[in-house]
Amino acid sequence: MTASKHQTEIAADPDLPTIRIVREFDAPRERVFRAFTEPDLFAQWNGPRSTTTRVDRWDCRTGGNYRYAVVLDGQEYCFYGSFHEVRGVERVVQTFTYEDMPDGVSLETATLEDLGGGRTRVTMLSVLDSMQARDGLLASGMEVGVVEGFEKLDELVTELA
Amino acid sequence: MTASKHQTEIAADPDLPTIRIVREFDAPRERVFRAFTEPDLFAQWNGPRSTTTRVDRWDCRTGGNYRYAVVLDGQEYCFYGSFHEVRGVERVVQTFTYEDMPDGVSLETATLEDLGGGRTRVTMLSVLDSMQARDGLLASGMEVGVVEGFEKLDELVTELA
Numbered sequence: 001m002t003a004s005k006h007q008t009e010i011a012a013d014p015d016l017p018t019i020r021i022v023r024e025f026d027a028p029r030e031r032v033f034r035a036f037t038e039p040d041l042f043a044q045w046n047g048p049r050s051t052t053t054r055v056d057r058w059d060c061r062t063g064g065n066y067r068y069a070v071v072l073d074g075q076e077y078c079f080y081g082s083f084h085e086v087r088g089v090e091r092v093v094q095t096f097t098y099e100d101m102p103d104g105v106s107l108e109t110a111t112l113e114d115l116g117g118g119r120t121r122v123t124m125l126s127v128l129d130s131m132q133a134r135d136g137l138l139a140s141g142m143e144v145g146v147v148e149g150f151e152k153l154d155e156l157v158t159e160l161a
Numbered sequence: 162m163t164a165s166k167h168q169t170e171i172a173a174d175p176d177l178p179t180i181r182i183v184r185e186f187d188a189p190r191e192r193v194f195r196a197f198t199e200p201d202l203f204a205q206w207n208g209p210r211s212t213t214t215r216v217d218r219w220d221c222r223t224g225g226n227y228r229y230a231v232v233l234d235g236q237e238y239c240f241y242g243s244f245h246e247v248r249g250v251e252r253v254v255q256t257f258t259y260e261d262m263p264d265g266v267s268l269e270t271a272t273l274e275d276l277g278g279g280r281t282r283v284t285m286l287s288v289l290d291s292m293q294a295r296d297g298l299l300a301s302g303m304e305v306g307v308v309e310g311f312e313k314l315d316e317l318v319t320e321l322a
Binding site for chain 1: 242245256291
């Protein structure tokens with residue numbers, strides 16, 4: 001598997017308890033949006049390569065909710081939340097909780113920009129309630145899941161072409 | 162109508178884009194929780210005294226959602242969001258958007274503490290994605306709605322006794 005030609009930027013804001021992730025994909029926005037919002041597709045690219053994702057609930061519309069498990073060596077790590085807003089093919093706002101840390105909640109906004117020429121930029125903003133919670137999320141190893149997940153997403157949108 | 166004997170604290174964090182509201186009520190936690198989570202009761206105390214609240218959707222459970230209108234002189238101001246978590250009688254986490262500012266989303270956590278002796282402390286934390294958004298919410302006149310709403314809630318929990 002060759003490294004992706006696109007870099008994933010993961011930036012912690014110096015002043016706000018937020019994380020901003022920016023990534024481009026060589027695929028039209030509609031296709032990237034499908035990969036973010038259809039459960040069978042989401043399960044194919046989410047998380048590190050060493051894991052699989054099992055979607056338990058997925059009602060991806062404004063006011064809907066979801067739950068999924070990331071499985072690593074038989075261990076399950078479960079996540080749940082609500083879809084606050086699903087707007088066209090351009091924006092998904094959702095809440096996110098890791099079930100083993102039930103008091104932690106982040107608000108995640110994914111924005112998909114059509115760059116023309118069949119290219120799409122995805123910006124994901126995570127907002128937490130303290131710098132400590134934000135730094136804890138960054139230290140959790142989320143980076144490998146994001147980077148490897150987006151590499152799998154590169155492959156998936158190519159297959160879907 | 163006499164002023165409430167309980168003060169409502171509304172505090173903007175100096176470093177984080179958050180607002181913390183703290184208020185005590187002379188009512189047991191179960192009753193205050195009902196007033197926060199049952200649509201007919203919520204509509205009776207929400208917002209400034211000059212307004213009425215009409216609940217359009219209200220599915221107050223983990224993964225549910227809501228929409229309501231605050232009506233002032235025939236003008237409707239509509240709000241919607243998801244219930245990320247409803248935990249026992251102690252915690253409600255929800256998203257919140259004013260429909261005329263559709264890109265603005267806050268994450269709101271209400272925590273109800275049993276103080277003993279039939280008293281309850283409610284702490285509400287609102288998290289926004291920038292200091293500007295937080296300051297805009299504070300400047301919107303939300304304070305009068307919170308203070309007068311909680312005075313109505315004092316009266317409601319007395320009636321429910």
